[in-house]
Amino acid sequence: MNKRWRKVAVCVLAFSLMGGSVLFADSVYQKVRVWSNGKELSDGGYFIDGKTYIPAREIDGLVIWSDSGKVKILKPNVHISLFKGDTIFGNVNVGKLKFKALCQVDSLTDDIAGVKISITDPSGNVKDLDSRDLDGAQKDNFWFSTKEITYDFKEKGKYQVGFYMKATRNGDYALVSEKVITALD
Numbered sequence: 001m002n003k004r005w006r007k008v009a010v011c012v013l014a015f016s017l018m019g020g021s022v023l024f025a026d027s028v029y030q031k032v033r034v035w036s037n038g039k040e041l042s043d044g045g046y047f048i049d050g051k052t053y054i055p056a057r058e059i060d061g062l063v064i065w066s067d068s069g070k071v072k073i074l075k076p077n078v079h080i081s082l083f084k085g086d087t088i089f090g091n092v093n094v095g096k097l098k099f100k101a102l103c104q105v106d107s108l109t110d111d112i113a114g115v116k117i118s119i120t121d122p123s124g125n126v127k128d129l130d131s132r133d134l135d136g137a138q139k140d141n142f143w144f145s146t147k148e149i150t151y152d153f154k155e156k157g158k159y160q161v162g163f164y165m166k167a168t169r170n171g172d173y174a175l176v177s178e179k180v181i182t183a184l185d
Contacts, residue, residue: 036060062112062165062174076108078163078177091182096152101129103163103177106141114166115144116173122157122183129161133169153183 030047033040034054045054056063061075081102082089089099101117116131130146144163153159159181164173 034058060175060177062167062176064110064167072110074108074110074112074165074167075176077104077106079104080161080163080177080179082161082179082181090180091184092153094153094156094183094185096150098148098150100148101146101161103144104141105144108140108142110167112165112167113169113171114173116164117144117146118162118164119151119181120160120162121153122155122159127151153181156183156185158182 032045032047032052034045034052035041036058041054041058043055043058045052045058047053056071056073059073059075061073064072064074066072081104082099083102084097084099103115103117105115112134114131114133117129118126119129120126129149129151132144161179161181162175163177165176166173
């Protein structure tokens with residue numbers, strides 16, 4: 001009977017230490033919810049030693065990973081202006097509209113391979129409007145003007161016009177700026 005109680009005591013001690021370690025590890029970091037521009041980041045973040053850490057891919061910017069373990073985030077200033085003829089607009093009526101987007105990009109620190117503009121309707125459907133491969137010489141600041149676009153604003157609500165960049169010709173596009181259009185009845 002003495003050996004049996006020793007085994008029980010050792011198991012209780014081991015499980016107590018494991019439980020204490022789990023509790024200690026849980027108190028070192030805390031999972032937190034993070035919002036950026038009114039949208040909750042899907043992966044959230046972690047609060048560790050008084051600082052909040054979020055995954056780099058969650059930032060609205062172009063994330064470039066290098067083989068040497070460096071991460072570079074490009075977040076240039078992008079100003080999106082929408083024109084119906086010569087008139088700038090931000091609100092539209094439900095229905096079809098012909099317009100152009102003029103985007104000014106500045107404070108870009110690295111060359112990029114391409115840009116595109118897309119629109120997301122209130123239901124979450126995305127449509128690419130225009131894109132362009134660049135020769136890699138687009139650094140510091142440049143202008144991007146779309147061709148004339150005909151788009152059907154089918155329902156009332158908020159539409160997001162997104163400006164995307166990619167670092168390499170075969171790379172993925174990353175959102176770097178947005179503008180909201182409100183469609184009214």
